[in-house]
Amino acid sequence: MVPGEPASGITMQIRGIIFDAYGTLFDVHSVASLAEEIFPSKGVALSNLWRDKQIEYTRLRTLSSRYVDFLRVTEDALRNACARLRLPLAERDLERLLAQYHRLDAFPDAVATLQRLRSQGFALAILSNGTPGMLESVVDSAGMSGLFDHLLSADEVHKFKTAPEVYQMGVAAFGCSAAELVFVSANGWDACCATWFGYQTFWINRASDPVEQLGVAPTRQGRQLNDLTDFVDRRTGS
Amino acid sequence: MVPGEPASGITMQIRGIIFDAYGTLFDVHSVASLAEEIFPSKGVALSNLWRDKQIEYTRLRTLSSRYVDFLRVTEDALRNACARLRLPLAERDLERLLAQYHRLDAFPDAVATLQRLRSQGFALAILSNGTPGMLESVVDSAGMSGLFDHLLSADEVHKFKTAPEVYQMGVAAFGCSAAELVFVSANGWDACCATWFGYQTFWINRASDPVEQLGVAPTRQGRQLNDLTDFVDRRTGS
Numbered sequence: 001m002v003p004g005e006p007a008s009g010i011t012m013q014i015r016g017i018i019f020d021a022y023g024t025l026f027d028v029h030s031v032a033s034l035a036e037e038i039f040p041s042k043g044v045a046l047s048n049l050w051r052d053k054q055i056e057y058t059r060l061r062t063l064s065s066r067y068v069d070f071l072r073v074t075e076d077a078l079r080n081a082c083a084r085l086r087l088p089l090a091e092r093d094l095e096r097l098l099a100q101y102h103r104l105d106a107f108p109d110a111v112a113t114l115q116r117l118r119s120q121g122f123a124l125a126i127l128s129n130g131t132p133g134m135l136e137s138v139v140d141s142a143g144m145s146g147l148f149d150h151l152l153s154a155d156e157v158h159k160f161k162t163a164p165e166v167y168q169m170g171v172a173a174f175g176c177s178a179a180e181l182v183f184v185s186a187n188g189w190d191a192c193c194a195t196w197f198g199y200q201t202f203w204i205n206r207a208s209d210p211v212e213q214l215g216v217a218p219t220r221q222g223r224q225l226n227d228l229t230d231f232v233d234r235r236t237g238s
Numbered sequence: 239m240v241p242g243e244p245a246s247g248i249t250m251q252i253r254g255i256i257f258d259a260y261g262t263l264f265d266v267h268s269v270a271s272l273a274e275e276i277f278p279s280k281g282v283a284l285s286n287l288w289r290d291k292q293i294e295y296t297r298l299r300t301l302s303s304r305y306v307d308f309l310r311v312t313e314d315a316l317r318n319a320c321a322r323l324r325l326p327l328a329e330r331d332l333e334r335l336l337a338q339y340h341r342l343d344a345f346p347d348a349v350a351t352l353q354r355l356r357s358q359g360f361a362l363a364i365l366s367n368g369t370p371g372m373l374e375s376v377v378d379s380a381g382m383s384g385l386f387d388h389l390l391s392a393d394e395v396h397k398f399k400t401a402p403e404v405y406q407m408g409v410a411a412f413g414c415s416a417a418e419l420v421f422v423s424a425n426g427w428d429a430c431c432a433t434w435f436g437y438q439t440f441w442i443n444r445a446s447d448p449v450e451q452l453g454v455a456p457t458r459q460g461r462q463l464n465d466l467t468d469f470v471d472r473r474t475g476s
Contacts (some may be wrong), residue, residue: 055426057452059297063400064431068453076451083448162301189294193302210321213314214295215306 013235014200015176016149017117017228019130020185022092022104023051024204025114026138027227030105031097038093039085053077053084058129058160067104067158070129074101076200100135106142113225114147122232127170127183129160152173170199182235184228191218200235202228251473252438253414254287255355255466258423259366260342261289262442263352263463264376268343277323277333284319291315296398297366308367312339328453339372344380351463352385360470363388364419365408367398367451384441388412400431408437420473422466438473440466
């Protein structure tokens with residue numbers, strides 16, 4: 001199927017489905033077991049702070065127009081998280097932890113959900129802060145090769161989410177309006193800001209968190225990736 | 239003294255000193271005791287999450303060009319923090335907690351430090367995400383009226399830190415280059431991004447945290463506001 005072309009046999013209101021990568025398809029906290037091995041009893045704390053700092057640095061660098069790529073941001077965030085937790089980080093362990101980002105675990109229902117959507121004729125994409133190299137390797141590692149029509153990296157515009165230029169990449173790739181696309185994220189802030197941008201949005205709310213208080217809400221939410229299939233079935237009338 | 243004019247008798251390399259407000263001069267966690275009264279055993283957790291969400295929302299709204307003022311952001315952050323912690327927030331308690339932001343405690347050495355700098359002839363300013371009304375009331379409440387030449391609010395540019403447009407307000411107010419001004423913040427990210435902008439910066443690092451890993455460092459750091467006086471003494475050669 002050509003991306004953007006209606007699938008035959010269904011009333012097509014959705015021209016494509018765009019997934020966030022980290023936290024949505026891939027479990028960023030799957031680094032915690034290696035972190036725990038290196039720093040006993042501190043694995044979860046390190047994993048959480050590493051992720052928080054990673055997100056924070058993407059935002060600060062975008063606000064201040066000081067882009068470096070997501071691999072560098074991820075390394076910087078790891079160094080700071082370790083320093084903040086007073087964990088001495090050997091270079092070799094830094095390399096081992098960073099290498100995990102190239103082979104994060106996919107969430108258990110990710111591959112099956114993507115395959116089902118694909119078999120229904122939906123064009124699929126990833127739109128992520130990750131570098132092209134990071135995205136290719138994590139997709140390959142998870143057995144998702146060939147499932148996506150587009151792997152879209154914020155590296156192309158040298159800004160990170162939630163800059164509109166990043167969300168615009170999905171529109172450009174599919175050649176249709178944001179309202180004809182579904183953007184899927186497990187990061188509540190990403191789902192909200194993508195809604196502001198104009199996408200139909202689906203928030204994978206695994207922890208039953210409240211919606212971010214930003215004066216905007218995702219179009220719909222579910223508890224797992226598989227819940228997305230009901231949403232797009234209803235939208236397409238299939 | 240006219241802002242920007244050299245003080246007599248010293249070799250003036252600093253044309254003014256600009257302070258961040260929240261977390262730097264005023265203790266945002268002085269809300270914790272009221273929070274504890276309303277939600278026993280949860281006061282500190284609420285205070286911390288409220289602050290984190292407040293900062294997060296300023297960044298998301300600036301990145302996504304969806305400005306609302308800091309009073310609204312502060313209310314939104316409080317509502318979300320309570321929801322996330324599963325704390326039922328009555329409207330009356332919301333109003334009581336928000337009212338605290340107009341009379342936050344100043345850090346113990348804040349007034350004396352400001353008075354000393356002022357007596358040395360330095361022009362002083364606040365540059366903050368807070369609205370003009372929030373800044374005026376918290377300054378008055380802390381007994382700092384008359385100590386500042388400028389109260390500069392991000393509300394004027396409808397962006398929050400760390401957007402360069404916000405830091406630029408200090409330059410515009412003093413009518414000199416950023417390099418001739420000292421920007422003081424206890425928020426490490428604020429001190430780093432102000433350094434990127436071009437200010438001489440002083441980070442009040444009360445918790446002895448590591449510098450944010452952003453490829454830039456504050457010009458200097460200290461443990462308390464009073465440490466700033468050594469820094470500016472050395473710079474001016476007095």
